[in-house]
Amino acid sequence: MSPTETNMAASTAGGREVALHRLAHARAGDKGDRLNLALFAYDPHHYATLVEQVTEERVLALFAHRGASRVRRYLMPGLAGMNLVIDDVLQGGVNGALNLDGHGKTLSFLLLGMSMVVEDVLR
């Protein structure tokens, strides 16, 4: 268990675990071997939870098996969302990958499978 996951488990007390998919929607885009995942809270009330728990470290860990080398997170409070930019995750990209999905278009839903701890789910 990574340090981040330990902290996550500790904070479960008083909250409950849900998939990020319950709290947010996302879209993937690609350029070369770089993927961007735009993530938005359904309810602006959950934006702070996204900021707290969808960290660069956790996203890097989620995509580690794909060879991700770096994650940069750009917060967009005005949109209740963030842009996650992940390097070297596309196995060569649209013209180089052997993956069925060379664009990495499906990977927005790999992110949305991330486990989150929330006090409430409003939707």
Place this chain on the structure above:
Amino acid sequence: MTFLLGSGAGFSGDRTDAAIPVVAELIRRGQPAALLFETLGERTLAAAHRAMRDDPAAGYEPLLGELLAPVLDDCLRHGIAILGNFGAANPDGACRVVAELAATTGRGGASIGRVHGDDIRARLGELELQRWEAENRELPGEEALISANVYLGAAPLVEALELGAEVVVSGRVADPALFLAPLVHHFGWAWNDWDRLAAGMMAGHLGECGAQVTGGYFADPGCKEVPDLARVGYPIIEVEEDGRLVVTKPAGTGGMVTARTVKEQLLYEVHDPANYLTPDVVVDLSSVRVEELGPDRVAVTGIRGKPAPQRLKTTVCYEGGWQGEAEISYAGPNALARARLAAEVLRERLTFRAPVELRSRLDIVGHASVFDSDVGDLQRTLPASAGGDYRLRLAVEHSERRWVERATQELLALYCAGPAGGGGVRRQFQRRVCTASYLVKRSDVEAFATLFDATLFETKMANERRDADVAH
């Protein structure tokens, strides 16, 4: 006065009936308008260059005639300019298709503009190239090189409109520049009016992928419902002289425009939102706001611009050998174990039936595929049901076709020599085109526009045919 930007297509392979309701709405509104077709990706440009090498008359968007036929005459009659990067590798060829199509409705004299300057293949060796930060690839040797195209900005498109073009054909331009150009032409925006240029580019960014801003690529049943996706309306962006913009869509179409659909497209393929690079302006989205004004009407405000970058992105396409794929299905009781055994057999066969440099990947579709690594980490660790409906997929790559054929033939042979109950084999192989991106100096790129002259074009083609005959 408001200028309307209508999207006719968002990629090569998009719906060819999408532009019809968009044009009907533009005509109904009677305001100044343009219709934009974005049909050129990194893959499609490479494919177009290859097609043109095999047939000098090919190399433009294959669906061009089908995209334009239902709307060209209406646009010409109502003064709606059409701009598209459907010229791909062969803008002259595309101009000819447009001219012929216009002639069928008695508009053979339609003025067609053609953008030049994106194709820098012949000069690639002389230019100072910088690597693009998101990649790390060596420049291929001359023998492997297929094409090199610069992402041009809106200036040559505006030049074509100023020459009086009713239809503008380009090859590689930055996708949103197709939308910015008619705005600069109509409003007379200055090339250093960064905030307005940024707003125009973002109008393009929001509209360039067609339905992706109007409910396409958005639906997630139970979470994000979208009405009548089968008839999703393509976007119309209303732009004011001061750069204010509203995203909407034609009345009576499916889909929807909401703050959510607009936000997803706003950051699509964006990296640092404070520095979104385009050829004409660096866009700063840090303070952007999205606001629902009413049903299917969303305003986007707070877009800022900074001076244009000094370098332009260039995509180089080169030969990437051969790629092959083959699949076989296993279903019912114990299907996963049979698919896994098939994968093991195949992996072992390839160790002595194919050269060591063959690159390969095995997926079990239904268990772990698109999320997985090339070496199957998730396939080994993710839990799955023993029974079910699984499809083993092999993907291989090699510089020589024969090894790709051999490897996929090994999957075919699982029919008789593999585990029980395999079926539904499909195989395919094709040439692979690789791409790499570089940055060239803006001052090294000469972009301009001309009006298409059909007579000159026919003479040039005849000369090329004659030269080819002599060569044979």
